[in-house]
Amino acid sequence: MYSNSNETGVYIIRCKINNFIYIGSASGIKGFRKRATFHRWTLNHGKHHSPILQNHFNKYGIDAFTFEIALVCPSEKCLDFEQVFLDANGVGYHNKSYNINPSAICLYPGKRNGVSKLKGRKASVETRQRISIALTGIKRSEEVKRIASEARIGIKRSPEAVAKTAAKLRGIKRPPGLMENLRKFNVDNPLSPEIRKKIAQTATEANSKDYIVTSPDGEDIDVKNLSAFCRHHNLTSTHMIDCAKGRYLSHAGWQCRYAHVTKEEQEIAIAALKLKFGIKEYIVTTPTGAEITVENLYEFCIKEGLSFSAIWSVWNGKKRHYKGWMCHLVDEPEEIRIKRLALRGKAKDYIVTTPQGEELAVTNIFKFSKETGLDHSGLIRVARGKRSHYKGYLCRYA
Incomplete structure (x- = not known):
């Protein structure tokens, strides 16, 4: 499945074992060479758009396939001649064809000449029924929902995407009776008390302006204006709000929570954050x-x-x-x-002799040096024999 030709035209990928063929055209830069490289790469990575060709490739290997140039023609005529070959040979397994699209407009994933890859392809009624049965009753787990929700946090659409969506919706009118049907549906299917309570709680959290800030000393402070409080204490208000929302543990030693959140709920949220990010104590x-x-x-x-x-x-x-x-x-x-x-267990014990001649057994030379105002390195050098004494103190290993 190799080609060194940069010409354009129609090519055939043939399986030498079962004589199945794939018909395609090369109309771009580097012509046949680029198309052969594309097919070889997608097959090696298991990503080819033809499942029959991919299965046979996995079974027989690359040596069982050849890349043949069927017709050389100008690039603007490639699709026309490719369609002729497809019409003559047919597509699908019963025609011994690896092609799955009867149209030459688009034969690989993506778009080609501005036309969708689905042009000319329509799933049969049986296929649609199998897909429907396979997907019926499948629900995403809570873990999958949580991961999907966290992945969407903070993601905002670009102005270009917003403008594009607005342009598509501009001028579209609601069908007659839509609002009446929605109103009737809401009347016939009222929200449960649990859902209403959850909506009210979410709205309260979004509109809450009262905070309880915990200082590094553990003192709780009721705050009405968080921005002014942060300016007075040289803090960043956005970081404090992130603490209240459960995104940060603390900011410069300060903790923050909404006024309607209890201390116990905040501790649970902090423990969850520590577990999530692997924070150690x-x-x-x-x-x-x-x-x-x-x-x-x-x-x-x-x-x-x-x-x-x-x-x-x-x-x-x-x-x-x-x-x-x-x-x-x-x-x-x-x-x-x-x-x-x-x-x-390898810690060394010392015997320190004071300037007054008193001998002291020392197990922690650093603690002893701290208490007596000495430098532990000086005493250790005396114990190693590199100094005769240190400020009148003698030291030796026990």
Whole structure:
């Protein structure tokens, strides 16, 4: 199925095993070469528009097919001659033809010369009945509906698309009696109380202007004018609204919810967001032994002047500590916990001698240095024998 000819005309794809043929025409740039490449690519990827040809290709392989030039003609005459070949041979399986369209106007997906690919093709009554039976009773699951809904959030049609739709609808009048039929349908099929309550709740959420803002200290503040509140506290109002809508967890440590939303409902929404985006919680241990629960580890490291990559290595079990700081996940995987505990098992004990001659057993050299106002690196260099003392302190490994 190869051709090196750039001429235009009618071609035939023939199966050497069963003598089925496919009739087509090449009228564009690079002629037969481009059409042979197109058919070869679509068949190799299982995307050919002729299911019979695709099935035989999958069964016999590419070596069973040949690409033959049947007629060379000008490009403007290609469709006419192709139609002659189609009329002479016929289409469909009973005619040993891979062609499924009796018209030469369009033989591949998309549009050709401005004519739809469906021209000349009409599904039989049996085919339409099979499709109807197959689709009857099929309903999309709640998960599929949720994914489709989330995919459409924030998508807006372009002005060109809106103008195009308006131009199509302009001048179209409603059929006589349509509004009367709709009114009668609504009277005969009233909305259930549950649906009415849901519509009212949605409208309330859309029109609500009252918010409850939770400060980083945990204080709840009733807010009537969110924009003015954000300007006063140097916050971004759009981000706070996104927090109220359940799109963000917080903004600069502040949380926000609509006034009609309870604290429990907000906590449930935050837990769902954490689960959706895989947000982790960390427990960071300071050199003094205090434990801090952290959600945004990167911002915490910037605030405390720590290296994020080093702290990340600590909680991931690659380092025992970083300047006395330790870190682990709240819900820590078992393999990381084992790695981290194995590293902590290698911790060294020291014996520090004060300038007054008192010997102290130290298990955490960083905590000891913090409490005594010393630099832990100086004591460690003394223990390694690189210094004789550090500010009168002596240190050795236990």
